[in-house]
Amino acid sequence: MDTPQNTALTRALTELPGPLPARGVIHVVIRHTDRFTVVGNDLAQHPGLSTTAVGFAVRIQSLPQGTEIGIKALAARFPEGEKLIAAALRELEAHGYLQRARTRLPNGRIVTRTVFCNQPTALLRPRAAAAPPQLPSTARPIAPPALMPEPTVKPEASPEPEPEPTPDPVATPDPPAPLAAPPQATAPPFVRLVPPPTAPKPPRPPLPRPRELTPELERISTALLSDLRHHAPQFTLSEEHVRELVPGVAAWLERDTHPDTIRHTLTTNAPEPVNYPYQFVKHRLTVLLPPPLPGAHDLTPPPARRNPVTPFQTCDGCERAFRAPTPGHCRDCRDCRTEDEQQATAA
Numbered sequence: 001m002d003t004p005q006n007t008a009l010t011r012a013l014t015e016l017p018g019p020l021p022a023r024g025v026i027h028v029v030i031r032h033t034d035r036f037t038v039v040g041n042d043l044a045q046h047p048g049l050s051t052t053a054v055g056f057a058v059r060i061q062s063l064p065q066g067t068e069i070g071i072k073a074l075a076a077r078f079p080e081g082e083k084l085i086a087a088a089l090r091e092l093e094a095h096g097y098l099q100r101a102r103t104r105l106p107n108g109r110i111v112t113r114t115v116f117c118n119q120p121t122a123l124l125r126p127r128a129a130a131a132p133p134q135l136p137s138t139a140r141p142i143a144p145p146a147l148m149p150e151p152t153v154k155p156e157a158s159p160e161p162e163p164e165p166t167p168d169p170v171a172t173p174d175p176p177a178p179l180a181a182p183p184q185a186t187a188p189p190f191v192r193l194v195p196p197p198t199a200p201k202p203p204r205p206p207l208p209r210p211r212e213l214t215p216e217l218e219r220i221s222t223a224l225l226s227d228l229r230h231h232a233p234q235f236t237l238s239e240e241h242v243r244e245l246v247p248g249v250a251a252w253l254e255r256d257t258h259p260d261t262i263r264h265t266l267t268t269n270a271p272e273p274v275n276y277p278y279q280f281v282k283h284r285l286t287v288l289l290p291p292p293l294p295g296a297h298d299l300t301p302p303p304a305r306r307n308p309v310t311p312f313q314t315c316d317g318c319e320r321a322f323r324a325p326t327p328g329h330c331r332d333c334r335d336c337r338t339e340d341e342q343q344a345t346a347a
Helices: 007-014 051-062 071-077 082-094 120-124 215-226 239-254 259-267 277-287 331-346
Strands: 098-104 110-116 312-314 321-323
Touching: 051 082, 051 110, 071 082, 082 098, 215 239, 215 259, 239 259, 239 277, 259 277
Parallel strands: none
Antiparallel strands: 098 110, 312 321
């Protein structure tokens, strides 16, 4: 049975105007009237994006607002697997087409908000400020108010009536000057909303190192790193990587961290799969380093400060109790004795 031929395309080729190329693609363009999406050549011909990433960008661009475009949502909608979809989304995110951020809703729930831009390079160009609406340059002059005619007064019977006073001429107000157009608003300074993909990243912190790498610390650290693959097969490290990570594990052991605690910290809640186990272990050894244990003198509470209390004493003269650091007489007895001595001296 012969393969069915598409005669519609063959007929459409005969209707194309002008000479057709001898080789290469020939476009039969039919104008869309509904259900279409405009895709720019900067995305369709992007040299740094794979065909899979470009295809998912077109599919995401054709979806309506508010559609879930997470990895699992796209895998349920399209035939590609989650790994291929995740790689495509990472490409789009690296080139500025996609941005994902975690946002907390008013009810406390944390959701992932995804923003897609069909032309991220346009966000990096300065935007021209919109010109304010200008008023017409000429304004209609205000017509002067109409003068009311003077009422005619019937003169009384007299031999010679006095002539009526002539009203003063009313000055016609000049038309107002045309309103000047408001000054053009200057363009606001351009603020970059999306960092460029080539923006320099801050340097990563170095791997921690112990004060002294003793043979015992080196032996335990090497054994712990080599044994990680028995607990998690994805953490299979090469011999060279083990030698480079030994100082980081030794720094943990120097701070009295149990080997089981280090193994649990390195392998728990790891992503699936761990594509780069060396970088993952180095990152956790660096950012999760515990502080040194405090010494015995650091945990000793400071001595309580007590205010000195002056003891009670019994007066040698009147036997009344009073506060004084040493025994003796109270204030009244001392005053009386001072007065008696002054009178005796005066006599």
